[in-house]
Amino acid sequence: MASNGLVIKDLTIHYRTARKGINRALVDINLTIENGEFVCVVGTSGCGKTTLLKAVDGLVPASRGTIELDGQPVRGPGSNRAFVFQAATLLPWRSVTGNVTYGLEMQGRHRSAASKAMVQDLIRLVGLEGFERAYPGELSGGMQQRVNLARALAVDPQLLLLDEPFAALDAQTRDLMQSELLRIWESTHKTAMFITHQIDEAIYLADKVVVMTARPGRIREVIPIDLPRPRALSVKREPAFIEYLDRISTLIEREGRLSGAAAPA
């Protein structure tokens, strides 16, 4: 079997809640992400997208099935993966540099001159040069997410896990951040797994889009996105893009109706 990249096999995750008993968040997830690929996962809210991402990071244990990265089973957080959170989750008492260094520091590798230089490079890469000594409270939402992204990139992960990082941003900033993310991704060659509920965002970013269904979360379909790279924002107005948008929207709408009808059960 493929030892390259992320391989998720028959992954099922149950939650035990006090009120509803056992809650099946994810059922029989099978997904392969090859090294260097950009994969987006879309689905209605509550379909377990974030749970899937947290499981890949090792923050949520699998009830059944396996997650392997380059043949190594995932058992907990590791330095070959890094998480970009929906909320920026910056430490308000640390400067931009201090926040970007945070992940490295937790892994005990922040002291070398090389890592200090890399942090500086990353701050430049995400476009925050000149803000090294600024505190999170002085930054806009978009800038905070840039720090969030740089912090994840700083640990030099093989796999970058992004959980709706642009959901809280306004439309213009979101567009800008999407193209920035692609630029950064193309210059770092990381594997990326990106969760979103914005279909256009998924198509614009991804090599393939994973459509999920809700309650319990399953993979409905995996759609390869055959749009040439590098992609300019104008690609969002091209007929091929609109076609993908129609197709995925229809899929999700149908799922929404189905799960909506099944919800009272």
Add this chain to the structure above:
Amino acid sequence: MANVVRVDDVVQAADSSIDEPAVTAGGRAWRFFRQHYTRALGVISVVVFLGAWQWASDAKVINPLFCSSPSLIWDELGTLISTGQLWPNVWISGEEFLWGFLMAIAVGIPLGFLIGWYRPVEAIFSPFVTFLNAVPRVALLPLLIIWVGIGIDLKIAVVLLGALIAILINVITGIKSLDQQTVTMARSFGASDFKIFRTVALPGSVPYIISGIRVGLGHALTGVVVGELYASTAGVGHLIAVAGNTFETNLVFAGVIIIAIFGLIANWILSLLENHFRTWRQSSR
């Protein structure tokens, strides 16, 4: 926590908008008045109060035997200093306060962290914390006397108990109100419990620790005075108790003023500490 910073920004913005208009002499005087009139009002009200008290006492409107007067209290303070009665008593009270309070801080902060962070530790300690919080510590005085006698140890124990609970409860609240997403973020980078504690929990709960120390300070002062009033052989509270029993109203007031000065100094030291920690929080990268 980002909200706090934003509130600061708003306050700064508001300040600068006040500063903008009118640089004329009249405007400057008006501004000086606006900035300082509350302080002036405070000084005036105290002066008027003391004057009225002195007059009422001199004119025998009120009985000086019961109500004393500012000049009598002043004289009494002078006597206390010249007879050498003041310093030994202040010293004893200070010692009791300091030992009890420092022990409360030394125990309260680490224990609070453990209780707030680890569920089993919370389960073990919370019944006792709840109990001690519910019982007025004064009610434990007779028990404490049986255990440690009426010497300095008694007051240290009262101060310790009073301040400890306040500090504990605040530190526990601080840990519990940490942003869980931030903790998850730290975990995702493989941070150990100790590293999460040092980089997230400790700096994140500094405001709670400070407010715990502030509330504890009040409890500690109360503890010293109540302990000394109830059972003691020395100290400012002892001075007040004896003076009260012998109808020396002037001495009672003098004692109260000494304690007030004591409290003011303690609060002043605390505000220095507060500033120190605020800058430490900002500069710890």
